[in-house]
Amino acid sequence: MPSLKIAIPNKGALSAAATDILKESGYRQRTDSKELRLVDAENDVEFFYLRPRDIALYVGEGTLDVGITGRDLLLDSGAKAEEVMPLEFGRSTFRFAGPQGAYDDLAQLAGKRIATSYTGIVQSFLDTRGIEAHVVRLDGAVETSIQLGVADVIADVVETGSTLRRAGLEVFGEAILESEAVLITRTGNGSPAFDIFKRRVEGVMVARGYVLMDYDIEASRVNDAVALTPGLEGPTVSPLHREGWVAVRAMVPRTGAQRLMDELYDLGARAILLTDIHACRL
Ligand SMILES: Nc1ncnc2c1ncn2[C@@H]1O[C@H](COP(=O)(O)OP(=O)(O)OP(=O)(O)O)[C@@H](O)[C@H]1O
Numbered sequence: 144m145p146s147l148k149i150a151i152p153n154k155g156a157l158s159a160a161a162t163d164i165l166k167e168s169g170y171r172q173r174t175d176s177k178e179l180r181l182v183d184a185e186n187d188v189e190f191f192y193l194r195p196r197d198i199a200l201y202v203g204e205g206t207l208d209v210g211i212t213g214r215d216l217l218l219d220s221g222a223k224a225e226e227v228m229p230l231e232f233g234r235s236t237f238r239f240a241g242p243q244g245a246y247d248d249l250a251q252l253a254g255k256r257i258a259t260s261y262t263g264i265v266q267s268f269l270d271t272r273g274i275e276a277h278v279v280r281l282d283g284a285v286e287t288s289i290q291l292g293v294a295d296v297i298a299d300v301v302e303t304g305s306t307l308r309r310a311g312l313e314v315f316g317e318a319i320l321e322s323e324a325v326l327i328t329r330t331g332n333g334s335p336a337f338d339i340f341k342r343r344v345e346g347v348m349v350a351r352g353y354v355l356m357d358y359d360i361e362a363s364r365v366n367d368a369v370a371l372t373p374g375l376e377g378p379t380v381s382p383l384h385r386e387g388w389v390a391v392r393a394m395v396p397r398t399g400a401q402r403l404m405d406e407l408y409d410l411g412a413r414a415i416l417l418t419d420i421h422a423c424r425l
C-alpha cells in the first residue's frame with residue numbers, strides 16, 4: 144500500500160492548477176478527468192480526486208494524509224485539518240453582497256436572510272460580531288437567490304466580481320477572508336513520507352518565485368554587484384579566463400528581475416543571463 148494518500152480537487156476552479164503543481168513536483172497525474180484514483184508506485188503515493196469541499200473532511204478524519212483545497216473551504220468545514228503551505232493560486236475573497244446601493248455596513252446584516260454555500264464561515268463571522276441573522280444554505284449560484292426572494296443578501300466567493308455585477312449586486316463591508324489554494328494535513332500529523340512530499344511542493348513554489356541570474360563583471364566592482372544579488376546562501380563567484388573579471392551566479396526573486404538586470408548593466412556587468420528554475424531543495 145502506498146505510504147501517502149493525497150486528495151486533489153477533481154474539477155472546478157482549483158483542479159487544473161493543483162494537477163500542474165503535482166506534475167512539476169515529479170508526480171504522475173491522471174490523463175483522464177473521469178479517473179477518481181491513481182497510484183504513483185514509483186513515488187509511493189496514491190492520489191484521490193475528490194470534490195474540493197470534501198477534501199478537508201477526509202484529511203481531518205485521517206482517512207487521507209494530505210490534501211489541496213481552498214482556505215475558505217478548509218475553514219468552512221471546521222475539520223481537524225490545518226494549513227501547511229499556501230499555494231498561490233485559486234485566489235478569491237469572501238464577501239457579503241446585496242442589491243446595488245442597498246447596503247453599506249455589515250451591521251445592517253442584523254435580522255436579514257443571508258444565502259451562502261459557506262454557512263460555517265458566515266455563522267462564525269456573525270457569532271464573532273454578535274449579529275443575529277438567518278443563514279440560508281444553498282449549494283451554488285447564490286447570486287440568484289435575492290431575485291428569487293429566498294434571501295436579502297448573499298455571502299460568496301468573489302474573484303473578478305463579474306458574476307455579482309451581472310446579477311445587479313455589489314459587495315459591502317470589509318472582506319471576510321482572503322483565500323487561495325492551500326496544502327492541508329491532519330492537525331499534528333507528520334511522517335517521513337509527508338515531509339518528502341512537502342519538500343517537493345515547496346521546491347516548486349520557490350522555483351516559481353525565483354530565477355537564476357548569471358553575469359560577468361570586473362572583480363573591482365563585484366562587491367557592489369553582489370549587494371544587488373545576495374542569493375539565498377550567498378552568490379557563487381568564479382574566476383573568468385579574462386584577467387580581472389569574475390562570473391557571478393545567484394538566485395533572485397522573479398519579480399523585479401528585469402530592473403535588477405538594468406542596474407547590473409549600469410554597474411558594468413555584461414553577459415547577464417536569466418534562467419528559469421524548475422525545482423529546488425533549499
Ligand atoms: N472564480 C472562482 N470561482 C469559484 N471559486 C473560486 C474562484 N476562484 C477561486 N476559487 C476558489 O475555488 C474553491 C471552490 O472551488 P469550486 O468552485 O471548484 O468548488 P465548489 O464551489 O464547491 O464546487 P462547484 O462550483 O462545482 O459547485 C474555493 O476555494 C474558492 O475560493
Ligand SMILES: O=P(O)(O)OC[C@H]1O[C@H](OP(=O)(O)OP(=O)(O)O)[C@H](O)[C@@H]1O
Nearest residue numbers: 283284285299300301302303304305306
Ligand atoms: O467573481 P467571479 O469571477 O465572477 O467568480 C465568483 C463566482 O464563481 C463561483 O461560482 P462557481 O462557478 O464556482 O459556481 P457555484 O456558485 O455553483 O459554486 C462563485 O460562487 C461566484 O459565483
Ligand SMILES: [Mg+2]
Nearest residue numbers: 155156283300
Ligand atoms: Mg463553485
